[in-house]
Amino acid sequence: MSEDFTLYKDLFEYAPIGILRSTPDGRLTDVNPTLARMLGYESAEESIASIKNTISDLYVDPSHREQLIRMTLKQDHLLNFESRFYRKDGSAMDCLIHVRIARGKDGSVKYLEGFIQDISEQKLISKALTESETRYRSVFENTGSATVIVEQDMTILLANTGFQKLTGYSKEEIEGRMKWPAIIAYPKDLERMMAYHFKRRKFSENVPLEYEFILSDRQGNRKNVFVRVDMIAGTECSVASILDISSLKKARRSLRESESKLVGIVEAFEGFIYVCSANYRISFMNRALKQFIGKDKTGDLCYQAIYRLNSPCDWCGKKQVLAGETVKTEFRRPVDKRWCYAVSSPVFDIDESVMGQQTVIIDIHERKQAELATKEKDAFLRKENMRLRSALKDSHHFSNIIGKSLAMRQVYEMVLRSSATDANVIIYGESGTGKELVARAIHDMSERSGKRFVPVNCGAIPRELMESEFFGYRKGGFTGADRDKPGFFDQAAGGTLFLDELGEISEEMQVKLLRVLEGGGYIPIGGLESCKPDARIIAATNRNFAELVRQGRIREDFFYRIHIIPIYMPPLCERREDIPLLADHFLKKYDPSGLAKFGSHELNLLHNHDWPGNVRELENTVQRYLSLNSLDFPGDQCRCRPVIPAPLPDIGQDARGQLQDTVRNYEKKYIAEILEQCQWNRTKAAALLGIGRKTLYLKIKHLGIRQHS
Numbered sequence: 001m002s003e004d005f006t007l008y009k010d011l012f013e014y015a016p017i018g019i020l021r022s023t024p025d026g027r028l029t030d031v032n033p034t035l036a037r038m039l040g041y042e043s044a045e046e047s048i049a050s051i052k053n054t055i056s057d058l059y060v061d062p063s064h065r066e067q068l069i070r071m072t073l074k075q076d077h078l079l080n081f082e083s084r085f086y087r088k089d090g091s092a093m094d095c096l097i098h099v100r101i102a103r104g105k106d107g108s109v110k111y112l113e114g115f116i117q118d119i120s121e122q123k124l125i126s127k128a129l130t131e132s133e134t135r136y137r138s139v140f141e142n143t144g145s146a147t148v149i150v151e152q153d154m155t156i157l158l159a160n161t162g163f164q165k166l167t168g169y170s171k172e173e174i175e176g177r178m179k180w181p182a183i184i185a186y187p188k189d190l191e192r193m194m195a196y197h198f199k200r201r202k203f204s205e206n207v208p209l210e211y212e213f214i215l216s217d218r219q220g221n222r223k224n225v226f227v228r229v230d231m232i233a234g235t236e237c238s239v240a241s242i243l244d245i246s247s248l249k250k251a252r253r254s255l256r257e258s259e260s261k262l263v264g265i266v267e268a269f270e271g272f273i274y275v276c277s278a279n280y281r282i283s284f285m286n287r288a289l290k291q292f293i294g295k296d297k298t299g300d301l302c303y304q305a306i307y308r309l310n311s312p313c314d315w316c317g318k319k320q321v322l323a324g325e326t327v328k329t330e331f332r333r334p335v336d337k338r339w340c341y342a343v344s345s346p347v348f349d350i351d352e353s354v355m356g357q358q359t360v361i362i363d364i365h366e367r368k369q370a371e372l373a374t375k376e377k378d379a380f381l382r383k384e385n386m387r388l389r390s391a392l393k394d395s396h397h398f399s400n401i402i403g404k405s406l407a408m409r410q411v412y413e414m415v416l417r418s419s420a421t422d423a424n425v426i427i428y429g430e431s432g433t434g435k436e437l438v439a440r441a442i443h444d445m446s447e448r449s450g451k452r453f454v455p456v457n458c459g460a461i462p463r464e465l466m467e468s469e470f471f472g473y474r475k476g477g478f479t480g481a482d483r484d485k486p487g488f489f490d491q492a493a494g495g496t497l498f499l500d501e502l503g504e505i506s507e508e509m510q511v512k513l514l515r516v517l518e519g520g521g522y523i524p525i526g527g528l529e530s531c532k533p534d535a536r537i538i539a540a541t542n543r544n545f546a547e548l549v550r551q552g553r554i555r556e557d558f559f560y561r562i563h564i565i566p567i568y569m570p571p572l573c574e575r576r577e578d579i580p581l582l583a584d585h586f587l588k589k590y591d592p593s594g595l596a597k598f599g600s601h602e603l604n605l606l607h608n609h610d611w612p613g614n615v616r617e618l619e620n621t622v623q624r625y626l627s628l629n630s631l632d633f634p635g636d637q638c639r640c641r642p643v644i645p646a647p648l649p650d651i652g653q654d655a656r657g658q659l660q661d662t663v664r665n666y667e668k669k670y671i672a673e674i675l676e677q678c679q680w681n682r683t684k685a686a687a688l689l690g691i692g693r694k695t696l697y698l699k700i701k702h703l704g705i706r707q708h709s
């Protein structure tokens, strides 16, 4: 028994582990020297004396003791409970505690015995290890590329997030499970990489560190990747960093494609292309330029090789190009004096500095000549226009139009303006005010003057013939069409089509004309192809066009197409100051001797007359004055005096025929006489005959009635 006690005491005294004993209520009864040392005391006695109160004071976290007691009471012992004790100097010691409960014979707890291990150092080491692992993991995660660590048997040991993203597989699916070949798309890549994998581990030579292959991700998408592999020293593991270069490859492919396209364009280009250095040495020239010079002059000075000059060209713009600008110039080639257009732009080096100049040259000789001619013509026309305008200010006439009144000067201004454009013109005015005269003046002053002026009296064309008259027909287009017949549009090609009496045109024809005016063209009757006419349209009417639109007789769209430049002809009664000038003009026209003159009485009469027939009526009055030697105004009679039907024409025996012919002859003579009475003022004649103007026009045409001048 005493031997046992000695043994136990020695164990207590010399055990390499700290031992303490305490009462159930927490009083410390024994501490062995090892524990006292662990806690920084000189002796066990000092430590017991120092921990005066309860053993709980020893714990950094006193609740640990309560927890420990609770757990120990369940089985009377407890192993590996981690906690922290205060040392003498107040610092904390990490410790591992094992506890045993000693009970008395009656089962009550006599004391608790604790065995303490100082694990502070282990804790520090493990903390440092955790920290360094975190650090390495963070480097591994943030390499900027997909990175994996591969074992000798090709298992992927570790994979960073980049690799997970690149392949679409999760960490769990990869790490420790996936073999490296699983992501290789093509057998030829796989074969190559396996060879590298094993050779690398045998430290064979010629195993590349970097190479490319095509990866297949979880969804089967193919990606071009670049990989760099290194062995991890002292292991059989390798670390592989993979970079997705699909977009780079794509860019490279499209660059190659556009490069080859560009080469094609440059070589097929008919102009000249060359590149030269900052010191004028040619580094590239295209096929067309080589052909022009006669041989490849790469390496020569550009100005000598291309232009046979001894110094750089004046138009070169080298300075601006070297400063990064693009220079565009037109110049005459010294070799043959042809006009050229050149665009020179900088060629940049890798560091963004300008290393040379590339120039594209095209021959613009014909275009430039035309441009210069147009400029000359424009300048001439501007001058001519100014000259005409200043002449207009106090002129008595303009072209063949007589009149110095303000109203007429305004008309002249409009004639000038309209002759400078190709826009549609419509001339409004009463009958005989000179609408056709104005239309001709516009044509004569326009660029179309060299081509035909084709007057068309729309009111005189029967409705059923309108289309063939305007658009012509082709041989066989209808029964009787035995040859091609050009229409008005063909006749006026390049010139002017004057559509007089436009208000008389049918709606059906308005639609067809509108199509032509809108650029839709027309097809001649019996023709197959559409013709695009090039005739300028000048229209005239003595009707109130706006009113006709309101009544629905003229289509609004047609009206707006025609009514681009309106010119209003003043009636003679609104410009009486022109009457003496006009009278004088007509006297000279019909009496070339120039002897006939009007006295003041006649001039007075002319001035005060009503002139319902306007200038035409005045012209006829003057003409009659020259033959009768007295002034009479039959227009008045026409208006006041009822018309006496002309006697029946004398129909000779030979002329006797069918009733139809007789009636036709009579009708012709009768209408001709009325027309003569009204000095061919058709409006008046139609009123006297009691028929419409249009009907009168048709009858004049069909009966072949002619005006005798």
Ligand SMILES: Nc1ncnc2c1ncn2[C@@H]1O[C@H](COP(=O)(O)OP(=O)(O)OP(=O)(O)O)[C@@H](O)[C@H]1O
Pocket (backbone or CB within 6 Å): 400, 401, 402, 403, 429, 430, 431, 432, 433, 434, 435, 436, 437, 438, 500, 540, 542, 582, 585, 615, 616, 619
């Ligand atoms: N200002 C003018 N100066 C000289 N002659 C003129 C003038 N105005 C009209 N005339 C002459 O009057 C006649 C009628 O002119 P024009 O045929 O141009 O008139 P219009 O308005 O077209 O007539 P209509 O409406 O009947 O077709 C022509 O012989 C023309 O030479």
